[in-house]
Amino acid sequence: MRTPIIAGNWKMNMNPEQTAEFVKAVKDQLPDSSVVESVIAAPAVDLPALLENAKGSDLKVAAENCYFEDEGAFTGETSPKVLKEMGVDYVVIGHSERRDYFHETDEDINKKAHAIFRNGLTPIICCGESLETREAGNAEKWVEEQVTAALKGLTGEQVASLVIAYEPIWAIGTGKTATADQAEEICKVVRETVANLYDQTVADKVRVQYGGSVKPENVKELMSKENIDGGLVGGASLVPDSYLALVNYKG
């Protein structure tokens, strides 16, 4: 049985004070983490406030990015080793915004995945096609290639423990959600890709999230799909009531 995982991705929208207020507002109303895992991915500058206020609650903490080296002369980067020392659980890597605006390559993302595991953290690896790729009929192949590249050299045990987020770029921040069937179709491709690269046991364990305009109104239908184990949520994760409605989708 895969434990559902709903993660807010705050992107660059909150400061430490807002972070503390948010966590205080939600921490006692989260589902038990063995039933649904509630995660917030926050900018590095907000992680201390997030961790401090989430202590003793069911809220898990993710960084939005990290570097693939543990330490050294890498001005402006975030060390996965330090994230682990701070008490972070997950690191989001390969988000389309990082790929597009910061020119992250499949190779960078693969190196980051290795660095995250080396430091005892768990990656949430993002993949997803542009509208152009979808309209050309290449969405499945695109996602299969991104997943294959991101997982290169990881063990079956590592892959069974990680999270892959399918986020079609055309559905991010646009209000345009993939239909639950469209989302399921590609999340299934993600799982099949893992089965082909590893085996069915690993594929049955890996958790696959859908992301792109997920909100309280559509989360239940998306989560009812066989291959969708969670959501990676931007805009709708920024307000406590909306976040609570998402993580408590089971009622």
Ligand SMILES: O=C(CO)COP(=O)(O)O
């Ligand atoms: O990019 C996303 C989450 O990582 C999705 O963002 P929205 O939920 O705002 O569409």
